[in-house]
Amino acid sequence: MxxxxxxxxxxxxxxxxxxxxxERDPDVVLMGEDxxxxxxVFRATAGLQAKxxxxxxxxxxxxxxxxxxxxxxxxxxxxxxxxxxxxxxxIYPGLDQLVSEAARLRYRSAxxxxxxxxxxxxFGGGIFGGQTHSQSPESLFTHVCGIxxxxxxxxxxxxxxxxxxxxxxxxxxxxxxxRIYNGPFSGYYDxxxxxxxxxxxxxxxxxxxxxxxxxxxxxREGEALTILTxxxxxxxxxxxxxxxxxxxxxxxxxTLLPLDVEAIEQSVKKxxxxxxxxxxxxxxxxxxxxxxxxxxxxxYHLEAPVERVTGxxxxxxxxxxxxxxxxxxxxxxxxxKIMKD
Amino acid sequence: xxxxxxxxxxxRLHIPEPKFRPGDEADFSDVAVPPVxxxxxxxxxxxxxxxxxxxxxxxxxxxxxxxAKGSWNPNLDADQLRLMLRNMMLTRAFDDRMFRAQRQGxxxxxxxxxxxxxxxxxxxxxxASDDMCFPSYRQQGILLTRGYPIVRMMNQIYSNxxxxxxxxxxxxxxxxxxxxxxxxxxxxxxxxxxxVGWAMASASRGDTRxxxxxxxxxxxxxxxxxxAMTFAAVYNAPVILQVVNNQWAISSFSGxxxxxxxxxxxxxxxxxxxxxxxxxxxxxxxxxxxxxxADRARTNNGPTFIEYFTYRAEGHSTSDDPGAYRAAKEFEKxxxxxxxxxxxxxxxxxxxxxxxxxxxxxxxxxxxxxxxxKEAEANGILGHGMHQPFxxxxxxxxxxxxxxxxxxxxxxxxxxxxxxGPEWEPK
Numbered sequence: 001m002x003x004x005x006x007x008x009x010x011x012x013x014x015x016x017x018x019x020x021x022x023e024r025d026p027d028v029v030l031m032g033e034d035x036x037x038x039x040x041v042f043r044a045t046a047g048l049q050a051k052x053x054x055x056x057x058x059x060x061x062x063x064x065x066x067x068x069x070x071x072x073x074x075x076x077x078x079x080x081x082x083x084x085x086x087x088x089x090x091i092y093p094g095l096d097q098l099v100s101e102a103a104r105l106r107y108r109s110a111x112x113x114x115x116x117x118x119x120x121x122x123f124g125g126g127i128f129g130g131q132t133h134s135q136s137p138e139s140l141f142t143h144v145c146g147i148x149x150x151x152x153x154x155x156x157x158x159x160x161x162x163x164x165x166x167x168x169x170x171x172x173x174x175x176x177x178x179r180i181y182n183g184p185f186s187g188y189y190d191x192x193x194x195x196x197x198x199x200x201x202x203x204x205x206x207x208x209x210x211x212x213x214x215x216x217x218x219x220r221e222g223e224a225l226t227i228l229t230x231x232x233x234x235x236x237x238x239x240x241x242x243x244x245x246x247x248x249x250x251x252x253x254x255t256l257l258p259l260d261v262e263a264i265e266q267s268v269k270k271x272x273x274x275x276x277x278x279x280x281x282x283x284x285x286x287x288x289x290x291x292x293x294x295x296x297x298x299x300y301h302l303e304a305p306v307e308r309v310t311g312x313x314x315x316x317x318x319x320x321x322x323x324x325x326x327x328x329x330x331x332x333x334x335x336x337k338i339m340k341d
Numbered sequence: 342x343x344x345x346x347x348x349x350x351x352x353r354l355h356i357p358e359p360k361f362r363p364g365d366e367a368d369f370s371d372v373a374v375p376p377v378x379x380x381x382x383x384x385x386x387x388x389x390x391x392x393x394x395x396x397x398x399x400x401x402x403x404x405x406x407x408x409a410k411g412s413w414n415p416n417l418d419a420d421q422l423r424l425m426l427r428n429m430m431l432t433r434a435f436d437d438r439m440f441r442a443q444r445q446g447x448x449x450x451x452x453x454x455x456x457x458x459x460x461x462x463x464x465x466x467x468x469a470s471d472d473m474c475f476p477s478y479r480q481q482g483i484l485l486t487r488g489y490p491i492v493r494m495m496n497q498i499y500s501n502x503x504x505x506x507x508x509x510x511x512x513x514x515x516x517x518x519x520x521x522x523x524x525x526x527x528x529x530x531x532x533x534x535x536x537v538g539w540a541m542a543s544a545s546r547g548d549t550r551x552x553x554x555x556x557x558x559x560x561x562x563x564x565x566x567x568x569a570m571t572f573a574a575v576y577n578a579p580v581i582l583q584v585v586n587n588q589w590a591i592s593s594f595s596g597x598x599x600x601x602x603x604x605x606x607x608x609x610x611x612x613x614x615x616x617x618x619x620x621x622x623x624x625x626x627x628x629x630x631x632x633x634x635a636d637r638a639r640t641n642n643g644p645t646f647i648e649y650f651t652y653r654a655e656g657h658s659t660s661d662d663p664g665a666y667r668a669a670k671e672f673e674k675x676x677x678x679x680x681x682x683x684x685x686x687x688x689x690x691x692x693x694x695x696x697x698x699x700x701x702x703x704x705x706x707x708x709x710x711x712x713x714x715k716e717a718e719a720n721g722i723l724g725h726g727m728h729q730p731f732x733x734x735x736x737x738x739x740x741x742x743x744x745x746x747x748x749x750x751x752x753x754x755x756x757x758x759x760x761x762g763p764e765w766e767p768k
Binding site for chain 1: 473475505506507509510514516517518523524526528531533534535536537538539540541542543545546552564565568569571572575737738739740743744745
């Protein structure tokens with residue numbers, strides 16, 4: 001296996017997953033704004049139209065409702081559509097088609113019709129995208145019954161999870177943290193960006209492989225506290241933990257729904273302390289669900305209240321991005337608070 | 342007030358109002374009913390730009406004397422005409438029976454299609470049986486035309502033990518892939534882009550099947566409608582996009598959906614889609630228009646948009662009383678009549694039908710529906726215990742049940758034990 005690996009950044013890994021699935025399964029089709037000839041604004045589909053043809057990889061009108069709605073119809077026909085929504089911030093016009101249609105098709109028709117559609121979308125901030133190119137709307141989707149929600153944090157995971165998502169017979173939202181497309185992010189915006197090539201998870205098998213949905217990854221084993229996180233924040237958390245010289249256990253949730261509650265329970269019962277970190281806004285964020293689950297399942301093992309580190313409950317600001325972002329200072333403060341008692 | 346310009350009258354907000362409200366005498370003398378063949382049937386390969394006038398005319402075949410005339414006449418033989426009449430009468434008999442079942446408390450909800458039967462029966466007859474239909478909630482005539490078992494429709498309406506949708510859907514939200522009939526959504530116009538996507542998939546696969554989609558004139562205001570029209574035009578999708586303009590969206594008249602400004606058919610023109618406006622109460626015109634559109638789609642001439650100009654004879658559903666918002670007897674005064682009555686008179690005129698045969702068929706269909714209703718009720722009616730097993734509530738959310746649903750399912754079973762005692766067994 002190692003012999004067939006190649007150093008890839010996250011975009012290349014996603015491109016490779018799409019390429020392989022187009023090759024393996026004639027039912028897979030890609031569509032979205034600017035994804036065809038041009039290869040996507042983030043280049044995730046570069047070269048795929050030329051290789052697989054216009055009927056398999058094509059540009060769409062600027063209509064997220066139309067993209068998702070047509071995807072549902074294609075899925076009803078028997079295809080396996082993989083639409084791209086150019087930014088997660090643009091997904092809202094397609095929300096009814098996702099929430100009321102894609103997510104409910106299997107249930108409402110008792111399996112007569114299913115929707116094996118994977119909606120890819122770059123998400124999260126840290127790229128000076130302002131309030132319309134930085135959002136993390138994952139908790140809108142984890143709240144919907146019938147959709148799986150995935151957030152990868154590395155090239156290796158992105159490829160394996162995307163292949164598993166495309167092969168899954170239920171609709172999947174696949175949020176790609178765009179801040180880490182080209183390299184893991186330490187949380188220090190004023191330091192040089194480290195490329196993926198220096199990171200172990202950039203060694204990506206060139207061929208087909210899957211990472212099972214619903215399984216968290218243990219990024220770092222430890223005894224002192226459990227940190228539950230995903231996406232860009234996996235890397236920021238690692239930086240802070242290293243700086244503090246803390247023996248923390250870091251769980252990269254990878255799939256938010258269905259959630260790997262076993263891994264969470266096991267870890268928190270071991271460490272007795274828990275911090276939840278995500279970039280999305282705080283109130284009713286996915287962290288609230290995680291904190292509630294940990295409280296319900298691990299209360300008698302807890303030695304300190306569960307803390308949440310999140311973005312603030314404001315729109316993502318442009319110029320004050322780094323005051324908004326849940327960076328090392330916010331994370332370190334929360335860890336100090338948890339570790340105090 | 343700031344911003345007042347010296348000599349301009351103040352701005353006025355226009356809120357459309359229907360011409361008649363309860364207590365008024367409805368008068369439709371201003372509704373234009375052009376003669377048959379005022380718009381001639383163009384070649385199926387015509388370019389949309391060359392046939393724009395069809396969006397403002399009215400495709401008709403049956404004239405006021407019940408003769409079939411003109412270039413749109415599909416020249417169906419007597420057997421086909423009788424079958425069309427039967428399917429429409431069956432739909433009406435089914436509607437009447439199920440409406441009554443709701444009033445008797447046997448189910449929660451029902452929606453009749455009275456007066457609009459042609460828009461589902463004649464369209465279904467003009468399509469191939471495996472062309473994919475994306476209906477709204479008032480096209481039960483498609484299923485009845487395609488021979489879907491009536492008892493299955495009733496089981497769904499009763500959400501009973503044999504409801505193949507497991508009691509999950511509001512009554513009439515059928516799903517029938519064996520009849521190429523898509524699962525009905527309660528959210529309006531969502532089926533529009535889906536039908537286009539289905540047609541795009543069919544075209545990309547080099548298939549021969551096309552798709553057809555229905556919505557009401559009220560739903561044309563939804564964003565989904567316009568997204569679908571754009572996609573259909575962009576990809577020249579083999580889809581037939583239909584609007585059943587029955588004048589009323591619950592209590593809002595068609596003007597609230599923009600009907601005061603232009604015809605609904607005209608909305609297709611801006612997208613460059615061939616657009617027809619059709620007498621929706623003329624089953625032969627509906628058939629002919631659908632056939633024309635289907636031929637276009639099947640020969641890669643692209644999508645067609647059709648407005649059926651018709652009238653909703655009954656309430657929106659069992660949940661509203663039209664007497665509270667519109668004038669009485671509008672349907673009786675509707676200038677385009679009743680599709681069942683018109684086809685009946687046409688057949689009689691041809692010497693292929695009689696009042697006696699009509700009455701006999703009416704009675705036979707009522708008996709058939711009544712007999713089938715008994716069969717369905719043996720499987721249970723809503724709220725009387727003969728529902729689907731409790732666990733089915735948690736099935737089909739996902740292909741495989743995740744842990745959190747398993748936990749919640751166990752909780753629900755436990756709740757039943759607490760309610761009904763430890764001997765209670767899930768069924």
